[in-house]
Amino acid sequence: MSEQPGLESALDQLAIPVLRVEEGTARVLFANTAARMLPFTLEPPAAPGAVLDAEGTPLPVEQHPVERAARGEPLEGELVRWAGPEGSRAFVVHARMDRSRSPGVATLSFQDVSGWHQTEADLRRALGARDTFLSVASHELKTPITVLQLVLERLQRGAHREVSLSGAQLVERLEPALRQVRRLGVLVQNLLDVSRARNNHFELECERFELGTLVREVCERFSEHARQAGSVLAVEDCPPVEVHWDRMRVEQALSNLITNAIKYGAGGPISVRAEPHEGAVSLRVEDRGPGVAEGDRERIFNPFERAASGHRGESLGLGLYIVREIARAHGGTVGLTGREGGGSCFTLRLPREAAEGGYE
Known part of the structure; x- marks a missing residue:
């Protein structure tokens, strides 16, 4: 008592x-x-x-x-x-x-202190993601630089020996260097886009164009890449529709979604379609891979994040984040749902008339 x-x-x-x-x-x-x-x-x-x-x-x-x-x-x-x-x-x-x-x-x-404890756990996870990003970024940047160095050293040795190279030989030796320069350009552009997005300076230069033409051009460009991964990339449905978007940015977003589908699609077929709605258009990219756990479907759109998967390759974890920011700049959204029968369906939905300038 x-x-x-x-x-x-x-x-x-x-x-x-x-x-x-x-x-x-x-x-x-x-x-x-x-x-x-x-x-x-x-x-x-x-x-x-x-x-x-x-x-x-x-x-x-x-x-x-x-x-x-x-x-x-x-x-x-x-x-x-x-x-x-x-x-x-x-x-x-x-x-x-x-x-x-x-x-x-x-x-x-x-x-x-449950809230503080969760904040600490989130901070530790963010720091871990940062460290992983720095490790992968170092690897991704080092590889093309190494190739460039080897190609240039080879050309330099040939010049010292005064060996004349034919035009065909020169093109053959420079092709790996040019390929790696393009790769470096994409990496640097992604990092620049992330910096702009996180500082709210993601700008658009909108123009009017026919969406179907762009979709078919992008799919044709990635068809060989998909074939090498064992996949068939097909445009299932894309009716003629005029939009007022930043063509380069939408091409970048669609390319990122298709690249993601090729990488994680487990060699299954990949389909791309456009679906006009009243005042908006949806671009859907579907694969037949293992899919993404429901708890990860929001997280993977954050910078430097990757869903757990059996894929051995590494990436910077920026592609889907950039897609999200391109959607946001256009006043639209991007989302991920599971596909009946297995796989993932990414949907990029944008208003037909995007405002100039993006967000600041």
Whole structure:
């Protein structure tokens, strides 16, 4: 029975959960309103695996913070988690033993830091994504530079030996260098686009053009790439429709979606179609790959993100983010849904009349 009604009346007004437990027995003498309102109990014994340490490892009963406090152990800001019916909650626990009476009474306070804990986890994930990006970017930039260096050194050795090269030989030797220069150009453009998008300076230069022509040109350009990956790239439906868009940016967005489908489509057929709506047009790119888990379908449009997959190749994780920003600049959207029978369907939906200038 409580012998300190004044103290406990004050504790009952606190917004944070508080327990008072008996020394030695760990019997709970008092729980304030905040503690009683929780959807789970802070008292031992809890359900097996319900109480976790900072790393998420289940705590044995003797390591429960109430048991430790009852033994007189000081707790100064220990992070403990409870796995309740509504998800995990993280608390910083403080405990102080009062031995002015016998047996003593330990007072425990539980500061809910679930939001901070999630923020820390998000920050760690973001830092991990940044580190992965820097690693992949270094690799992606180093490869074409190495090829360029080898090609130029080969040409230099030929010049020193005064070996005359025919036009055909020169073209053959320069082709790998030009291919890598184009690759570098794409990488640098992607990085520049990300910088512009994140600083809200993604600009458009809109013009009127017939969409079907653009779609067929892009698909024709990627048909050989798709064939090498074992896929067949086909334009299923693309009725004539005039739009007022930034042609280069829409071509870039469609190219990114098709490249993504080729990369993750597992060698299955890929289809592209345009669907006019009242005041808008949807571009759909479908593949027959393993698809993307529902929980990842928003995340993969963030910069430097990639969904988990069996694909061994690495990328900067920028392609879908740039598609999203191109859609946003046009006043449209891009989304991902699962495809019946397996695979992914990316839908880029833009108003037929995009405003000039994008966003700033």
